[in-house]
Amino acid sequence: MSEMRAIEITEAGGPEVLKLCTRPVPEPKAGQVVIKVAYAGVNRPDALQRAGSYAPPPGASDLPGLECSGEVAAVGAGVDWPKVGDKVCALLPGGGYAEYVATPAAHCLPVPQGMGMKEAACLPETFYTVWSNVFMRGGLQAGERFLIHGGSSGIGTTAIQLANHFGARVFATAGSAEKCQACLDLGAERAINYREEDFVKVMKDEGGANLILDMVGGDYIPRNVACMANDARMVHIAFLNGPKAELNFAVVMAKRLTITGSTLRPQSDLAKARIADELREKVWPLLDAGKVAPVMDSEFALEKAADAHARMEGSTHIGKIVLKI
Incomplete structure (x- = not known):
């Protein structure tokens, strides 16, 4: 598969500028994995990027989306974990509103025990x-x-x-x-x-x-x-x-x-990897045990990303909004 569906920002503006498009499936660089996305979390930085006030860092995808859950589809050189087929959730430099996304392997975390992909997509950014x-x-x-x-x-x-x-x-x-x-x-x-x-x-x-x-x-x-x-x-x-x-x-x-x-997105890959290490040690056991869980608000299809943004910016939601890919 060489092409994928994605949501792009056609110009700076309101939710209506989010449009369905076709993009090449990304290839993993050294230290990266490519994830076949199941769900993508919707966050306020996505809306800021859409409005033209939060540019992606150099080298990152121009597509919105800073967190996802899914299955590892490919791994780059030097990656020991995760492996192809592993189910993960991941912090992303961008590109989550798509069927596939590349991200550093060190920013991935396992899907907690007993947790569905929808809930897992809401963990990383938050x-x-x-x-x-x-x-x-x-x-x-x-x-x-x-x-x-x-x-x-x-x-x-x-x-x-x-x-x-x-x-x-x-x-x-x-x-x-x-x-x-x-x-x-x-x-x-x-x-x-x-x-x-x-x-x-x-x-x-x-x-x-x-x-x-x-x-x-x-x-x-x-x-x-x-x-x-x-x-x-x-x-x-x-x-x-x-x-x-x-x-x-x-x-x-x-x-x-x-x-x-602080802002999270512009921090170095190493800084984010250190946060991931602490989460894995101190927080993931709580998620595995069901002592902490994301609060879910609503789910939208990928092509309804504009509606998801309108829901978020209306500030009537409680908890997390996700896109089903």
């Missing part, structure tokens, strides 16, 4: 992001007060479960009673409906947040700082309300705060 930012960068410890904004998102539902499992006290913001209940069901101690309550007051009454995972930015940044405890950390992973804010850094200094953040 679990890599949460583990690297909350635990590796943010240093979350048992007993700490952890505030997650966007608690009902794919990132949020994953962060709640992992933080709860590792002994943190979890607080989450969400925009409806249904979304707040979903956060509580996953293990949040308190779910804050940001349309009705002030998360700053809630966290101050609890003694302040020790760690905040923020994907909102904008006017949330000074409010986050206001509700942080001494020696607290804030990790930014997105800016749905914009990346700019006016901030009094005297408060940052007085409280000895750490403000950091």
Whole structure:
């Protein structure tokens, strides 16, 4: 098979610019595998790329899609694992919205025991992001007060479960009673409906947040700082309300705060491989045992990618959206 179906971005714009196309099946380079894709996860960076504000890194596919599940179809030179026929889920540099995709072998992880391909496709982007930012960068410890904004998102539902499992006290913001209940069901101690309550007051009454995972930015940044405890950390992973804010850094200094953040896609292959190694050791046993699982929202056919993006950008979803390839 030399040709495959894929979804391409025909121009920068809304969901309607996503169109079905035909592309050559990729060949694995040294250190890579080619996966026959079963499902591809849909994530906000895909929408940013579609809109023209998040270009693929040099050498990556121009097709959207940063995670998938499937069966290994071919392996490049120097690859010991996975082998042809193995079922894997993988973090991708791009290209997931297609029947086949190439990615570094070191960014693959086994499909957890008892988990279907649909659920497995939702693991890589989200679990890599949460583990690297909350635990590796943010240093979350048992007993700490952890505030997650966007608690009902794919990132949020994953962060709640992992933080709860590792002994943190979890607080989450969400925009409806249904979304707040979903956060509580996953293990949040308190779910804050940001349309009705002030998360700053809630966290101050609890003694302040020790760690905040923020994907909102904008006017949330000074409010986050206001509700942080001494020696607290804030990790930014997105800016749905914009990346700019006016901030009094005297408060940052007085409280000895750490403000950091990261993006996943531009990091080196080695950095991503190190995250994969930690996930395999510390998180995959929880998935194998069914103690943690992705929260699923909806499934769309590959050719309905535009509808999947519209669903995600409507912000009514709870958990992950996938494309069935």
